[in-house]
Amino acid sequence: MSQKFSERALSEIATSLPAAMAVFRRHNLDYCFAGNVSLADAATSHGLDLAGIETELAALASAPQQPPEDTEPLIDRILARFHEVHRRELQMLQALAEAVEKVHAGRPDVPVGLAAFLKRLTAELDSHMQKEEQILFPMMRAGRHPMIGGPIGMMRREHVEHGRQVAELTALTGGFVPPEDACGTWHALYTGLRKLADDLIEHIHTENSFLFPRFGA
Numbered sequence: 001m002s003q004k005f006s007e008r009a010l011s012e013i014a015t016s017l018p019a020a021m022a023v024f025r026r027h028n029l030d031y032c033f034a035g036n037v038s039l040a041d042a043a044t045s046h047g048l049d050l051a052g053i054e055t056e057l058a059a060l061a062s063a064p065q066q067p068p069e070d071t072e073p074l075i076d077r078i079l080a081r082f083h084e085v086h087r088r089e090l091q092m093l094q095a096l097a098e099a100v101e102k103v104h105a106g107r108p109d110v111p112v113g114l115a116a117f118l119k120r121l122t123a124e125l126d127s128h129m130q131k132e133e134q135i136l137f138p139m140m141r142a143g144r145h146p147m148i149g150g151p152i153g154m155m156r157r158e159h160v161e162h163g164r165q166v167a168e169l170t171a172l173t174g175g176f177v178p179p180e181d182a183c184g185t186w187h188a189l190y191t192g193l194r195k196l197a198d199d200l201i202e203h204i205h206t207e208n209s210f211l212f213p214r215f216g217a
């Protein structure tokens, strides 16, 4: 692609150069839900150094690229890298959120309602992942299926809802920045939640942009 990175949309860069996802996350650039803006516009609105980001991306683009994964290994990687990890981390994060809300109750900066929010998120995400694991992914592993557009459309709609939940989580935690005098548990909670949010966005982008388009959706 000869077009300059600055003129290309974030989502398109992330799809053609998956290593760029880590660069965008580090700079808090949303390549998944609001990814249709150009890198130049995103850098301007976030007050970022455009030339520096372009240099990082150029270095990634000149490195040897992995060939695209076949569908079966891609699904296996989604299950191991995202589904299993979300389930494991959400358990731990719920316990940390309960502890922080309880121990620091009454402080104005405590994230009131965070543990309950994580409980709902865990249930919704688990139900979504179960549908992929039990219905959609087996259909994909079996090859094409005339009815596959239905479940893919449903998963895409649920991904939009998950994006809204990531925004809500970011707001609840003030952008995952703990107060200056926060205890170790509070720091661990926000560090873990930031990783969960980053993973969830990468998970959704991987399904929406790499897996689903293989099935004409």
Ligand SMILES: [Fe+2]
Pocket (backbone or CB within 6 Å): 078, 082, 083, 129, 132, 203, 207
């Ligand atoms: Fe998934």
Ligand SMILES: [Fe+2]
Pocket (backbone or CB within 6 Å): 128, 132, 155, 159, 204, 207
């Ligand atoms: Fe999904």
